Amino acid sequence: MLEHNDEIRRVKISVRPLVEYVYSSGDIESGFRSVAALHEGTRIHQQVQRMYQEGDLKEVTLKTEMLYADILYQIEGRCDGLILLEDGWMVDEIKSTSSDICFMEEGYPVHWAQAQIYAYIVAKEQGLSQMKIQLTYIQVVSGEVKKFVKSVTFSELESFVWGILASYNPFASLRLDHIRRRDDSIRSMPFPFDSYREGQRKLAGAVYQTVKEGQKLFVKAPTGIGKTVSTLFPSVKAIGEGLLQQLFYLTARTTTRTAAEHALGMMQSKGLHLQAVTLTAKEKICFQEKVSCKKEDCPFADGYYDRINVGIMDMLSNETLMDRTVIEHYARKHQLCPFEFSLDAAYAADAVICDYNYVFDPRVSLKRLFEERKKKTVLLVDEAHNLVDRGREIFSATLGKAEFLELQRGYKGKNNRIHETSRVVNQYFITLKKECGEIKRKLWKELPEELINKLDLFVQEAEQELQGIGHGDAESRQLLLNTYFAAQHMIRISKLYDERYVTYAEVVRNGVSIRMFCMDPSFLLAQAGKGFRSTIFFSATLSPLQYYRDMLGAGEDDYSLSVASPFHREQLDVRIEPLSTRYRDRESTKGSLVRLLSKMVRERQGNYLIFFPSYQYLQDVYDHFSAENSDLATIVQGTGMTEEEREAFLASFRSDNPDTLVGFAVLGGIFSEGIDLQGDRLNGVAVVGVGLPQLGMERDLMKDYFNHIGKNGYDYAYVYPGMNKVQQAGGRLIRSEHDTGILMLVDDRFLQRQYQELLPEEWKE
Template identity: 45%
Template sequence: MKAVQISVRRLVEFVLRGGSIDSRMTSSDRALEGTKIHQLLQKSAGEEYQAEVSLKLDRTVDGVVFSLDGRADGIINEQTIDEIKTTETVMEEITEDFRPLHWAQLICYGFMLAEKSDLPEVTLQLTYYQVADEEIKQFRRVMSREEMGVFVDDLLSKYAVWAKMSAAWEMKRNKTIQELSFPYNSYRRGQRELSIAVYRTAVSGENLFCEAPTGIGKTMSTLFPAVKAMGEGKTDKIFYFTAKTITRQVAEDALDEMRRKGLAARSVTITAKDKICFLDERKCEPDHCQFARGYYDRLNEALFDMLGQEEAITRTVVEQYARKYTLCPFELSLDVALFCDAIVCDYNYLFDPVVYLKRFFSEGPGKYTFLVDEVHNLVDRARSMFSATLRKSLIMQVKRQLDKKLHKRLWNSVNAMNKVMVSLNKQLSESGETIHVNKIGLTEWNESVLKFTFVAKEWLPQNTQSETQSDVLELYFESLRYVKIAELYDERYTTQITRTHSDLEIKQLCLDPAFLLSEKLKLGASSVLFSATLRPIDYYTNVLGGEEDTSRMVFSSPFEQQNMHLLVADNISTKYQMRDQSLASVVEALAALIAGKKGNYLFFFPSFQYLQNVYELFREKHPEIVARKQEGAMDEEQREAFLEAFKAGNSETLVGFCVLGGVFSEGIDLRGERLIGAAIVGVGLAQLNPESDLIKDYYNETIGQGFDYAYQLPGMNKVLQAVGRVIRGESDRGVVLLIDERFSASRYRTLFPAHWNHAKIVKNTKEITEQVTEFWRNN
């Protein structure tokens, strides 16, 4: 078997971990609070201190060749090794045996240094830095090379069982991949070309942006070639990132289809913590949750069982083993992912700077292939993930509940945050509802937030019974995110301070996520970012972190053009200021569209208010038509009930009023007679709003295309997505009506896909009815 590469940190944590999960002990990663402190201590240690020294060790134990690597915080005089740990625990509680895992890590580094420099013994120095009080405590041990060797060999011996199991699985997996052929009898139009492009991307370690319209079979066209590249050793793991649960199901189905053709590959689907938690009230603390209590004591037994029995580790499978071994299902899905070949999960597990998969991505790049589906959704999601907000109301809520004398340090830290907010509030009363400042103008505020995180982290585990605990925990996590975003803050950001009624909100707003996304994509070896609508592809490449030389591909629709009859009613204006005047015209155009054939239709609008206005007039003018409308906040059950009404054999015409960019405008699959037409009212522009205006101003300054990037292109993508609901399969037929004069303007016509070049202009309801009637007569 080939050499097993593993980091010191992962080896120590995997073999020696024990005890419980406790969210109150959750630290931000080292980059958040430790790097600057490490650098400060390393600098002050003197000239003989070598900082951040990479160490490697090749060692054969139990027939397994291990390649162990890691980075020591410091080496002093070439024979003392230093490990720095930042902590919020008060100094009195930090003893020599405070955290055995810290010594284990240090012993590994000590042995690696002894082997490298041929030293008979090494001095091990463990340095604790207490961040709130800025105190240092150090412990020293001298260990012989032989002692450390025995310790390291024992760790490697315990891990060898897992290494052998993984190696045997990899051999079996690769054999089945080499024998695997494309799981369907033939390729659809464009599918073979897309598969070849993805394969080349995975093998060459590059990035690809790709528009692959509905019907090509993009899920299989990306997963199958990525699996083939894995079989050749070009990639170790495949990550399939999606925006929605329904798309994760499609990825699972594609993997199952390959398994039916002989593939042996383990995959895991990661479900959000809130959705998969077994408790009514999620509280990840050992006192409260039996699934968190003693989690690490039972974990390895559960993993061994699961890996021996399962290949498709879906949510149901995770829940089954989690109940069997009394384990947190969310953490179990993350831990089993280390042994899986494909990981299906939400975008945030790679891109979110706080909740990303630290097990894979905290130690730098890996040999991974990233498949990012529905990537048009990532633009807004990325801005949201790279932004952070803190509200005065939550700070005041915590402050009011704290006893100043009993919890003096915490109260002081919360009060310091509040004081800065009071000062900002006074500025606002003079300068209006919202002001914008850069980060430099908020130095005092940022420092107060950072200080609070240190004090709260120390306070939380010591006050488990406090009534204030849940609010402190909420403020702690929001503050951690705020501090993390403050580290990323640069010229692509603005800080927005907004006064609303009695509240004050400070938001670090990411205007341009491209650079941060590109840094995240570098954590893999190759990536394919794809969607059914990625037009214009240069815009998406720019805003999603592509480079000038990044590969781009646009595929044409595999469906026959004449299957969709596309009409443009450019005699109606739906601009905001014209909506009242054109309301009756819109209603009559919609009625004309559905007059040609009885069936199910969807009407899409740019806002709920506009939807409501048209809906009311439509019901008044056409009470004989069955109409349903999307509500502002529909739960999963209500959404399913809405879609369930769109049956193939409905005896009467049914129309659904929906919002562009909402849950029914993308990702739903109403095939055949379940949907025979759609109307898009307006060009999808969001109402003018302060945040989009800031984005517009930013892109005006940087590339001179502010309105396009902030409003027009995101709006047009919503239109493209909504139209894509109509033709879902080769036998589907349908009519689409675009209502707005702007659809005839060149700046919008240039954004039409090639298979829309047969669009017909209609100037009145008579022409709409004639066109639709003729289309259905011919079909």
């Protein structure tokens, strides 16, 4: 935590990030991280601490202050152990590792550094002239222990800590200068538009008050109100007033990330000086043709930590809005992996624009966000309706048989332990396949403990192999790495397993897989957001609000807000066409549907989007439509479109198109939300069907679960998610005060009360 005022400049920092900054060196590991640190570390620490004698202390909080140059450093940390000796104390720093410690001749410099700072604080407090320091390493699989001990004088410790501060001071000074300039700019920054849109001031005020009180806020605010700037502006103001240190703008799509970048850019044009980093997925930003983080394969990974501090200092000294282009420029300049570089920059930034995963997914979350920092961080969750299904996927885990059979065969005679543990897991799947019987499926509510125990053994052996020289070829090692990650994820999810989960196995063709399915992610989403000062969930389609409060983990004291549409009813011509689009009726109503669509798009020349509940239905109607309207220009959403193809699709919707253009797209797909086609870029939208998810086992399991806990299961599993897609698609049409257009809803169910009540007020007659 960095503070700046007229009297003194302060830096409050924990021992670990301090020494990690100064002692960063070496390469990016090959994508492999030991699971030990995740679920073994605490247990192993406690195992060692139980060996302590009377008078020894464990988990000791230590603090000190040191004035270096013009900065007062407040250093604090938690020492694993203080062992009482006849002539004083010995600091014990405990580290668990999956590496082979047989040939370890001395501890790692960063671990010695951490222990030496603890030793300095103890010696300073107690007036000791000398301290002993012990590093205790434990191999998590074998339980082997190796200890390194040395004695250090107080003057040596003091000199060492001053050296650490000398190395860290340029970075701290840079950050403090930035904070002073940032806060001054925020205080004088006006709202980036000449005036507030109707409802904007109300939303911005509610966000600020929620941040101030440290609560959650659930906001349903219509398309076009300017939700992005209305949430960012008050959050930035809260940073300037010291309520926050950092904000995260979380999105599900690249398009909404761009909107956040644009909003911050507008504030910058009004005088804001704030540093923001946009995170881009590794697969997209990687400089190499094939993603591989081994130093042998990637010069940007080789020696990454030897160059990172210089790269970060350079970029932070010269840039504010660090989007993908800026990140790539400095990454190339300093020969750094652009993905890891962006992550390291995110810890220093005032604002981070990124995918939901970086906060909610335990596999990829920003794990170095310390609790103290979280307490002064707000999460702005854009298009929050997407987080329900995303959360379900994040907290579910799937594993298949095929990979273990392949590993069993591939490592035979090369690594008997990998061969054997893979064989044991493969045998579990063979038994499971038999249990699935003729219905090719097995369902149960309990945690599959037998499998988890077998995976634990596999993971331990895989760690040894992956950290060693390796016995298999490159392809086998890659398969082992991928399977290790999948097994590790299932083990991690097994620790979250409760009554909100169900387990099922399925036989598809010759293969069998097992899935731990999270039917209700609300509790785990709430846990993932715990510790942050405030969370703002907002969307144009957070409706019904109570459903989303339930599904996103609201507490009784958390706030809700509905903002009325700023647009006039006259801007939107809503039509309901009571034509059945149910699966059984589609063939018989196809001709009538094509005539309705043809009539709508021929009323006036312009650009139209027609949304369908599935690709198959879309293609079927499109073939019929294009045959009867060969004079009209059409464009169709394809499966697996590249970014360039998506951009080309949207670019076709030009306001100066000389002829009518009709686009065919899928409900809930990439073009049904998060896109902005203002003015005559879009003149009409047709939504075919009520968007219900396809009937299936998982949806039915959800339905039964919610019925069991007293909710309307069918609504929670099918109706609400479906109608959300309808609202999102229809919301593409009116994006500004000047937009007008036709919205046609095609399905007789739109006339039923159950569905009518879920339509936005501005759509209702």
